[in-house]
Amino acid sequence: MQNLRVVLASRPQGPAAVENFRLESAPMPVPREGEALVRNLWLTLDPYMRGRMSDAKSYVAGVGLGEVMVGQTVGEVLESRDPGLHPGDKVVTSLGWQLHGVDRAAALERIEPGGVPLSYYLGVLGMPGYTAYFGLKDVGQPKPGETVVVSAASGAVGSIVGQLAKIWGCRVVGIAGGKAKCDYVVNELGFDACVDYKAGNLYRDLKAACPDGVDVNFENVAGIVLDTLLRLMNRNSRIVLCGLVSDYSATEPYGYKMIRSVLINRITLRGIIVFDWHARYGEALHALSGYLKEGRIRYRESVLDGLDQAPRGLVELLAGGNFGKQLVRLA
Amino acid sequence: MQNLRVVLASRPQGPAAVENFRLESAPMPVPREGEALVRNLWLTLDPYMRGRMSDAKSYVAGVGLGEVMVGQTVGEVLESRDPGLHPGDKVVTSLGWQLHGVDRAAALERIEPGGVPLSYYLGVLGMPGYTAYFGLKDVGQPKPGETVVVSAASGAVGSIVGQLAKIWGCRVVGIAGGKAKCDYVVNELGFDACVDYKAGNLYRDLKAACPDGVDVNFENVAGIVLDTLLRLMNRNSRIVLCGLVSDYSATEPYGYKMIRSVLINRITLRGIIVFDWHARYGEALHALSGYLKEGRIRYRESVLDGLDQAPRGLVELLAGGNFGKQLVRLA
Numbered sequence: 001m002q003n004l005r006v007v008l009a010s011r012p013q014g015p016a017a018v019e020n021f022r023l024e025s026a027p028m029p030v031p032r033e034g035e036a037l038v039r040n041l042w043l044t045l046d047p048y049m050r051g052r053m054s055d056a057k058s059y060v061a062g063v064g065l066g067e068v069m070v071g072q073t074v075g076e077v078l079e080s081r082d083p084g085l086h087p088g089d090k091v092v093t094s095l096g097w098q099l100h101g102v103d104r105a106a107a108l109e110r111i112e113p114g115g116v117p118l119s120y121y122l123g124v125l126g127m128p129g130y131t132a133y134f135g136l137k138d139v140g141q142p143k144p145g146e147t148v149v150v151s152a153a154s155g156a157v158g159s160i161v162g163q164l165a166k167i168w169g170c171r172v173v174g175i176a177g178g179k180a181k182c183d184y185v186v187n188e189l190g191f192d193a194c195v196d197y198k199a200g201n202l203y204r205d206l207k208a209a210c211p212d213g214v215d216v217n218f219e220n221v222a223g224i225v226l227d228t229l230l231r232l233m234n235r236n237s238r239i240v241l242c243g244l245v246s247d248y249s250a251t252e253p254y255g256y257k258m259i260r261s262v263l264i265n266r267i268t269l270r271g272i273i274v275f276d277w278h279a280r281y282g283e284a285l286h287a288l289s290g291y292l293k294e295g296r297i298r299y300r301e302s303v304l305d306g307l308d309q310a311p312r313g314l315v316e317l318l319a320g321g322n323f324g325k326q327l328v329r330l331a
Numbered sequence: 332m333q334n335l336r337v338v339l340a341s342r343p344q345g346p347a348a349v350e351n352f353r354l355e356s357a358p359m360p361v362p363r364e365g366e367a368l369v370r371n372l373w374l375t376l377d378p379y380m381r382g383r384m385s386d387a388k389s390y391v392a393g394v395g396l397g398e399v400m401v402g403q404t405v406g407e408v409l410e411s412r413d414p415g416l417h418p419g420d421k422v423v424t425s426l427g428w429q430l431h432g433v434d435r436a437a438a439l440e441r442i443e444p445g446g447v448p449l450s451y452y453l454g455v456l457g458m459p460g461y462t463a464y465f466g467l468k469d470v471g472q473p474k475p476g477e478t479v480v481v482s483a484a485s486g487a488v489g490s491i492v493g494q495l496a497k498i499w500g501c502r503v504v505g506i507a508g509g510k511a512k513c514d515y516v517v518n519e520l521g522f523d524a525c526v527d528y529k530a531g532n533l534y535r536d537l538k539a540a541c542p543d544g545v546d547v548n549f550e551n552v553a554g555i556v557l558d559t560l561l562r563l564m565n566r567n568s569r570i571v572l573c574g575l576v577s578d579y580s581a582t583e584p585y586g587y588k589m590i591r592s593v594l595i596n597r598i599t600l601r602g603i604i605v606f607d608w609h610a611r612y613g614e615a616l617h618a619l620s621g622y623l624k625e626g627r628i629r630y631r632e633s634v635l636d637g638l639d640q641a642p643r644g645l646v647e648l649l650a651g652g653n654f655g656k657q658l659v660r661l662a
Contacts, residue, residue: 222590243594263573270598271594
């Protein structure tokens with residue numbers, strides 16, 4: 001029996017393309033002492049993956065040419081050579097874009113899905129959910145009545161940020177591309193308003209949607225969106241810099257003109273990575289599970305079928321083409 | 332007897348010029364109930380004044396055309412119609428660029444100069460000192476052994492920031508323009524190193540001076556200096572954005588290309604204004620007075636004689652021509 005995997009075939013200049021990837025078969029991996037063999041069931045696609053396709057310095061090194069693309073999966077243990085894992089256990093893994101993989105048991109996080117779909121552990125109950133929870137709570141520090149603006153509002157992180165901000169008593173304004181996404185953000189997710197950045201009047205529309213200015217910006221897109229928001233931020237406001245989607249595919253970095261506002265308005269701008277809260281993941285899981293069960297958080301997935309669809313899925317995700325958490329069903 | 336004052340005659344496009352000011356005489360002001368008449372002895376010149384010459388939004392409104400230029404002074408009470416002040420009292424004022432002025436007694440801060448020159452209350456024991464103290468301590472949060480980089484290192488704020496960072500156990504690197512200033516920063520102020528931004532190799536020279544990267548940047552200049560420092564900031568580092576001297580006189584705002592580093596390195600970038608620590612000025616005064624008396628802080632002043640010299644003094648200050656705290660002796 002062979003394994004199937006997607007490797008990085010070439011590095012993109014500018015936007016990623018499906019040609020940057022290659023689907024190939026490989027020998028089935030075999031676990032050694034302390035390791036387990038996992039069959040992947042779900043793969044999550046996320047904007048940060050564009051960064052790993054480059055060899056520029058980032059949090060961690062990029063993916064090497066010919067190497068399996070990185071990514072989280074949910075899978076099932078097929079064979080274990082560690083006493084802590086047993087066949088049939090469900091685990092969250094970092095095995096990447098492949099149908100099977102082997103890792104140390106310590107790197108496989110066993111989950112106890114209590115009536116929740118397995119795929120949720122790659123979204124609202126996984127990294128995107130934790131990112132939203134800690135970034136908003138610890139760095140955004142929203143107070144009841146404040147205005148919170150979230151970009152990529154229909155995305156995996158943004159949709160949860162906005163709903164948490166509503167639960168915590170804020171006025172919430174999303175930014176998304178196109179009327180369909182904006183309607184979804186307001187009508188299904190319950191944001192107070194959503195600005196369509198593709199409509200061409202970002203500053204005017206944001207100003208109208210935020211009559212009291214902006215107290216917290218949870219920023220997933222950056223570039224012109226962040227630069228425009230800097231003109232609307234209130235005194236002592238906070239910007240949670242979580243992503244630079246607009247930058248990942250650009251050949252030239254954006255030149256921010258409104259940094260002056262950081263000084264004038266005593267803004268705190270802070271970059272976040274969810275790993276820094278690793279010791280507190282349990283707190284986020286508990287809170288988010290509770291809100292889900294109470295029906296206070298709505299969560300939408302966008303599912304592609306088959307590993308061979310992953311390259312197209314990532315390319316479209318980076319181009320802003322998806323709704324909700326982008327997943328690939330592998331089995 | 333007439334008063335003498337400097338008013339804003341026109342708004343600069345680009346760098347400020349002496350022609351933007353006008354020296355004029357005016358009737359001597361007369362205090363009403365609750366007010367006092369002050370004879371100004373010292374006027375301080377500071378980079379923020381460039382901002383007040385514009386009508387763009389800033390912390391506060393700009394100076395109106397024909398109005399007295401804003402600024403702090405130290406003066407002596409000549410006549411008081413408030414029981415809290417008496418002739419001969421020394422006060423820190425916001426009376427601006429004039430020889431005499433009237434203000435509410437509550438707006439005049441009485442000082443008790445204990446063997447310290449009066450002018451120090453406009454520098455190391457005034458706003459610049461407090462800015463350095465709170466910005467570095469509360470926002471920079473330097474830890475012993477960390478590397479602190481200070482731009483405009485020979486200036487009123489920068490020179491104190493660097494010396495405080497040394498007292499608090501850090502490696503301190505200054506940035507200044509020209510060899511004379513850099514020598515002063517290292518040899519007289521005791522910084523570990525100083526990089527001459529005019530030498531044309533800012534990134535390379537900073538990298539050499541900061542072999543372990545940068546943990547705290549106390550930023551007075553911004554523009555290309557800040558953008559370059561963003562390439563050298565360590566993970567979880569802090570940037571105290573205190574001034575934008577490079578921006579004050581620019582006709583086009585600088586376009587920052589390295590904001591990506593804020594995300595990758597989880598940098599906290601925060602704008603500060605000393606007014607926000609008003610309730611804790613006493614703490615800074617106590618600490619700075621102590622360090623001065625112990626000889627642990629060296630402090631240099633640059634003095635011009637006569638109110639008519641103030642416009643030239645500000646223009647040269649903004650062009651980076653001064654050493655230490657720029658003052659104008661008025662009497």
